Amino acid sequence: LADRDGVIWYDGKLVPWRDATTHVLTHTLHYGMGVFEGVRAYETPKGTAIFRLQDHTERLLNSAKIFQMKIPFTAEELNEAQKTVVRENGLKSCYLRPLSFIGSEKLGIAATNNTIHTVVAAWPWGAYLGAEGLEKGIRVKTSSFTRHHVNVSMVRAKACGYYINSILAHQEAAADGYDEALVLDTEGYASEGAGENLFVVKKGKLYTPDVASCLDGITRNTVLTLAREEGIEVIEKRITRDEIYTADEAFFTGTAAEVTPIRELDNRPIGAGIRGPVTARLQQRYFDCVQGRDPKHEDWLTLV
Ligand code: PMP
Known part of the structure; x- marks a missing residue:
């Protein structure tokens, strides 16, 4: 999944798919405290549409709130990011994965004030259970x-x-x-x-x-x-x-x-x-x- 064409929204910028990477000392990679969403967009008669986008974004922000992770983007910005990713990758129907994670400034469970990063990727994904x-x-x-x-x-x-x-x-x-x-x-x-x-x-x-x-x-x-x-x-x-x-x-x-x-x-x-x-x-x-x-x-x- 890492080696493909396209763009990923990464902290407010669209980056080439293969460059959407992070350091191995990323806090979330070690302790698992990160929050994410699974969202889908479908083809509709009026064009591609994301299903219950606001609700997914709200759940992402609430997930972050529970862990006291301060996502430095508003719901509107995160909604826009998801729409952009679908559009810019030319996807008609797809799965979207917004994810917020804690950066690599410090390790240890006591680390505070690490940066919070957010990405949104989207790619085609058919019926999950077949x-x-x-x-x-x-x-x-x-x-x-x-x-x-x-x-x-x-x-x-x-x-x-x-x-x-x-x-x-x-x-x-x-x-x-x-x-x-x-x-x-x-x-x-x-x-x-x-x-x-x-x-x-x-x-x-x-x-x-x-x-x-x-x-x-x-x-x-x-x-x-x-x-x-x-x-x-x-x-x-x-x-x-x-x-x-x-x-x-x-x-x-x-x-x-x-x-x-x-x-x-x-x-x-x-x-x-x-x-x-x-x-x-x-x-x-x-x-x-x-x-x-x-x-x-x-x-x-x-x-x-
Ligand atoms: N339970 C778990 C553990 C899940 O991972 C998911 C998928 N997000 C669901 C339930 C279904 O949630 P939703 O309908 O919001 O995708």
């Missing part, structure tokens, strides 16, 4: 790794170091032949996927874990809004593994994963073991929104 996964659903395994506890990490932040936990969970699931991991919280309730929020459908109602130990996902929020519009009752509560085994449908949501049906958890087919009707409906509504086919939600789109 095009077939979007249609047929994926196979998921409950992880032996536990999700962050609220007093170990602060999961309102989307932070670099937290993803060690996600990588461990995903590695384990993938090595055992599954598509993705389901991670439980410290009390054994379902929290989320390695990089996705979880939803379950039972008797026409939609359930999702409350955001105690999982990321407050923007796709999760989108799906909750769309479900309410569809007249589906939505319940945010703790969910157990066996509730998922016996559910009618289940799916993951995420900017990268979009709306991906779960057809199996721990070798138990969920419902009919295919993408269920409620999942299909919400998935369709989601793609209509991101691809600019839903006039009601045009406010979620920012043309680049």
Whole structure:
């Protein structure tokens, strides 16, 4: 990914892709305290648009606030940076990665006053859990790794170091032949996927874990809004593994994963073991929104 043409926004300037580097003594590289976003832009009838740009930027700034990292750019400047990167790289649809990290002035956990750097890169990235996964659903395994506890990490932040936990969970699931991991919280309730929020459908109602130990996902929020519009009752509560085994449908949501049906958890087919009707409906509504086919939600789109 480092060796390609294009430009990356780096602390307010567009730099050639291959020159967007940092020193090996960069603080974040050593201790993992950095914050980032995953954002997508889609082709719409009116042109390429970034989905829920303001919300992603706001979450980035809040993540930084949690760690007392002072990003020296305003939300408007960061929004503009993201639009610029899509435009300047001539991308029609893409994934965007804004990231803020702590500079290399000093190492050690006591280092203060290091500079805070921000980059935005964008490149094409197809269906994260596979095009077939979007249609047929994926196979998921409950992880032996536990999700962050609220007093170990602060999961309102989307932070670099937290993803060690996600990588461990995903590695384990993938090595055992599954598509993705389901991670439980410290009390054994379902929290989320390695990089996705979880939803379950039972008797026409939609359930999702409350955001105690999982990321407050923007796709999760989108799906909750769309479900309410569809007249589906939505319940945010703790969910157990066996509730998922016996559910009618289940799916993951995420900017990268979009709306991906779960057809199996721990070798138990969920419902009919295919993408269920409620999942299909919400998935369709989601793609209509991101691809600019839903006039009601045009406010979620920012043309680049
Ligand atoms: N949980 C985790 C751990 C994630 O990394 C992501 C992806 N950002 C999500 C949930 C989904 O969040 P969003 O819908 O905002 O992309």
